[in-house]
Amino acid sequence: MNMTLVDDYANRLFAAHGDRAEYEAAQKAKSCEEAGQSDEAEQWRKVREKIRILRGPNVS
Secondary structure (H helix, E strand, O other): OOHHHHHHHHHHHHHHHHHHHHHHHHHHHHHHHHOOOHHHHHHHHHHHHHHHHHHOOOOO
C-alpha cells in the first residue's frame, strides 16, 4: 500500500470513528498479525501512526 492510500484510509477512518479510529486500526493490525498476514498488519500500523498524527497531542 502506498502512502497515498495510507493517508486516505487514515483520513476516512478518523472521519468515521473520531478518537476511536486509532483503536480500530490497532485491532485490525492485531487480527491480521494473528492470521499470519504480516504485510497487511504492517499497513494497518502505518494507518494507525497517521491517525495518531491527525489526532494531535493529548490535551489535559
